Amino acid sequence: MNLYIFLLILGAVTCISAQGVYKQRFLEQYNKMHNPSNGYFSSKGIPYHAVETLVVESSDYGHETTSEAHSYYIWLESMYGGITNDFSKFNEAWEIMEKYIIPVHASQPNTNLYNASHPSGYGPGGNVPEDYPIGPVTPPAPVGVDPLYQELVDTYGTSDIYAMHWLTDVDNVYGFGNSPGNCQLGPDEPGPSFINTYQRGPRENAFKTIPQPTCDNFKYGGKLGFGDLFSAGDHSPNWKYSVAPDADARAIQAAFWASRWATASGQLSQITDTLAKASKLGDYIRYSFFDKYFKRIGNCIDPYKCPGGTGKDDSAHYLLGWFFGWGGSIATEYGYSWRISEGVAHFGYQNPMAAYALINEPNMTPKSPTAVEDWKKSLDRQLELYEYLQSVEGAFAGGVNNNWNDRYEEPPAELKENTFHGMWYDWEPVAYNPPSNQWFGMQPWSTDRLAQYYYVTGDEKVKSILDKWVAWIIKETTVTETGYQMPSTLDWEGTPPNVHCKIRYYGNGVGPAAATARTLSYYAARSNNQEAKNLAKNLLDTMWNNYKDDLGVAVEEQPDYSFNETVYVPDGWTGMYPNGDVIDSSATFVGIRSFYKKDPQWYKIENYLNGGPAPKFTYHRFWDQTDVALAMGTYGLLFDE
Ligand SMILES: *[C@@H]1O[C@H](CO)[C@@H](O)[C@H](O)[C@H]1NC(C)=O
Numbered sequence: 001m002n003l004y005i006f007l008l009i010l011g012a013v014t015c016i017s018a019q020g021v022y023k024q025r026f027l028e029q030y031n032k033m034h035n036p037s038n039g040y041f042s043s044k045g046i047p048y049h050a051v052e053t054l055v056v057e058s059s060d061y062g063h064e065t066t067s068e069a070h071s072y073y074i075w076l077e078s079m080y081g082g083i084t085n086d087f088s089k090f091n092e093a094w095e096i097m098e099k100y101i102i103p104v105h106a107s108q109p110n111t112n113l114y115n116a117s118h119p120s121g122y123g124p125g126g127n128v129p130e131d132y133p134i135g136p137v138t139p140p141a142p143v144g145v146d147p148l149y150q151e152l153v154d155t156y157g158t159s160d161i162y163a164m165h166w167l168t169d170v171d172n173v174y175g176f177g178n179s180p181g182n183c184q185l186g187p188d189e190p191g192p193s194f195i196n197t198y199q200r201g202p203r204e205n206a207f208k209t210i211p212q213p214t215c216d217n218f219k220y221g222g223k224l225g226f227g228d229l230f231s232a233g234d235h236s237p238n239w240k241y242s243v244a245p246d247a248d249a250r251a252i253q254a255a256f257w258a259s260r261w262a263t264a265s266g267q268l269s270q271i272t273d274t275l276a277k278a279s280k281l282g283d284y285i286r287y288s289f290f291d292k293y294f295k296r297i298g299n300c301i302d303p304y305k306c307p308g309g310t311g312k313d314d315s316a317h318y319l320l321g322w323f324f325g326w327g328g329s330i331a332t333e334y335g336y337s338w339r340i341s342e343g344v345a346h347f348g349y350q351n352p353m354a355a356y357a358l359i360n361e362p363n364m365t366p367k368s369p370t371a372v373e374d375w376k377k378s379l380d381r382q383l384e385l386y387e388y389l390q391s392v393e394g395a396f397a398g399g400v401n402n403n404w405n406d407r408y409e410e411p412p413a414e415l416k417e418n419t420f421h422g423m424w425y426d427w428e429p430v431a432y433n434p435p436s437n438q439w440f441g442m443q444p445w446s447t448d449r450l451a452q453y454y455y456v457t458g459d460e461k462v463k464s465i466l467d468k469w470v471a472w473i474i475k476e477t478t479v480t481e482t483g484y485q486m487p488s489t490l491d492w493e494g495t496p497p498n499v500h501c502k503i504r505y506y507g508n509g510v511g512p513a514a515a516t517a518r519t520l521s522y523y524a525a526r527s528n529n530q531e532a533k534n535l536a537k538n539l540l541d542t543m544w545n546n547y548k549d550d551l552g553v554a555v556e557e558q559p560d561y562s563f564n565e566t567v568y569v570p571d572g573w574t575g576m577y578p579n580g581d582v583i584d585s586s587a588t589f590v591g592i593r594s595f596y597k598k599d600p601q602w603y604k605i606e607n608y609l610n611g612g613p614a615p616k617f618t619y620h621r622f623w624d625q626t627d628v629a630l631a632m633g634t635y636g637l638l639f640d641e
């Protein structure tokens with residue numbers, strides 16, 4: 001061999017090994033997601049929930065997007081920076097998120113009319129859609145004060161909230177035209193359009209929802225827009241947003257890694273503006289730390305007897321609650337604005353990595369004077385929650401609840417024995433249809449963050465929590481040449497400290513497997529546990545070798561679809577969508593979404609409704625595909641293989 005060719009070969013080999021197999025896979029997956037002909041992004045660069053349009057899960061259409069998808073997009077670009085040293089894409093992903101899913105000033109009028117001594121009136125939640133009407137009670141029940149408002153106004157000079165609304169209609173298929181800064185401009189407006197779906201309590205599933213605009217000036221829907229479909233009381237033109245704070249926390253966690261990687265490669269100055277925005281988001285998502293009506297945390301039974309809190313000491317649980325929301329009137333005359341938090345927390349939403357970042361990472365310290373102190377309390381409380389909820393088997397049981405049945409009811413007696421700061425164990429926090437802790441994916445989504453936290457801090461207490469979880473997942477996972485099987489649907493029995501996890505079904509979904517591989521990788525990298533590392537590698541290799549396709553890495557699934565399900569509409573109520581779809585008591589899921597009948601995959605549903613077999617789909621969800629990319633990249637970065 002002549003020397004020149006030898007050097008060329010040597011050069012090529014060095015180049016590959018410098019990058020490593022797993023970082024290469026990250027880049028291959030990343031490039032597929034960014035290939036415009038693969039359809040992951042809208043023309044404005046907004047990540048869709050999925051490439052495919054016919055998808056109903058928590059969002060009801062594949063080309064909607066969620067705060068979740070935006071947070072995954074930010075994380076994808078953070079790691080792209082970690083692997084290539086180009087952090088411009090990370091900045092860009094944050095800008096897209098800020099521009100298209102955080103409500104701008106003009107989209108949240110009258111927040112200055114908010115009364116922090118009376119955040120909102122108490123109204124009982126519905127347990128089933130048919131619990132109608134629900135709404136404010138008379139006489140009014142006590143609510144607590146909002147201890148964050150004045151501090152945030154003082155810090156940022158505005159009464160607006162900086163947080164992601166959870167859902168947008170990226171291409172404006174519903175036609176509300178609720179684009180940033182506008183209210184109901186109609187079907188001709190390009191997307192994204194801010195919408196909401198869930199409105200009627202925890203037993204409502206996606207197939208029972210009635211999508212509605214976040215800004216409702218009564219142009220569509222019934223005589224009073226959509227508001228009186230869900231609650232009684234006075235209605236005037238209004239707006240409202242709902243935050244799923246696990247997504248916001250995920251964006252902060254992604255920013256933390258961008259900060260670490262950019263620091264290591266001398267690029268920190270490229271991203272300091274974005275890191276400041278991440279810390280600002282951290283300042284605001286403290287709104288998820290409270291009881292829904294800022295009432296007392298602990299033994300809060302009976303809306304009239306449980307008092308309002310007087311400040312953080314009595315009304316904060318310091319966990320990432322399932323939700324927070326804010327809204328107000330459109331008109332300024334007799335204008336108003338309100339805020340609610342969430343007295344129910346799911347372990348799956350907790351993010352000790354984000355908390356750690358906001359406490360410790362230079363350039364990510366929130367500006368409000370009490371924010372770091374609050375996040376320190378939150379970090380401790382989150383870690384305590386994992387311990388409290390860990391089952392005998394090792395998996396984590398649902399969460400804790402301060403507001404039983406969304407009506408401050410008396411919980412079952414057995415839950416009153418071993419409480420969590422006076423809150424009760426809840427195996428299916430907030431959502432019952434399907435129960436929020438049946439889906440296995442919540443486990444590795446959350447343990448991944450816990451493992452990152454352990455990787456960064458070496459906290460021995462967290463290691464022992466992870467030891468148990470890792471032993472469980474190693475025992476419950478089977479990998480062969482042609483695929484893997486891991487838990488997919490979980491059942492729960494008993495109460496803490498004796499909760500048991502039973503596995504109802506096993507499956508091979510790629511996102512949960514990838515998140516599991518990340519958990520195992522971070523855990524193994526700090527603890528030198530070879531078995532965990534091997535399983536991570538086997539999962540990654542097996543999905544790559546067996547489940548790769550043109551768009552990413554995916555497996556076929558058979559979702560439980562009920563497109564002809566009747567949607568509850570009160571007798572006599574009628575209204576209309578911008579496209580003319582009628583909402584009345586004979587409405588069905590697809591009846592109020594006639595655009596689905598033009599979907600390229602509609603024939604499968606039609607065939608099923610005509611008595612054919614249950615349809616199968618191969619979906620490319622943004623989060624699933626990002627989970628795969630991140631798991632490959634993580635393994636590559638940690639082990640340099
Ligand atoms: C704010 O709420 C408190 C407590 O309900 C009430 O006493 C006060 O009058 C309200 N302030 C305004 C300006 O409405």
Ligand SMILES: *[C@@H]1O[C@H](CO)[C@@H](O)[C@H](O)[C@H]1NC(C)=O
Nearest residue numbers: 562564565608609610611612
């Ligand atoms: C809806 O479709 C399912 C599945 O094909 C069928 O069993 C059911 O009878 C249909 N219901 C209505 C109201 O059409």
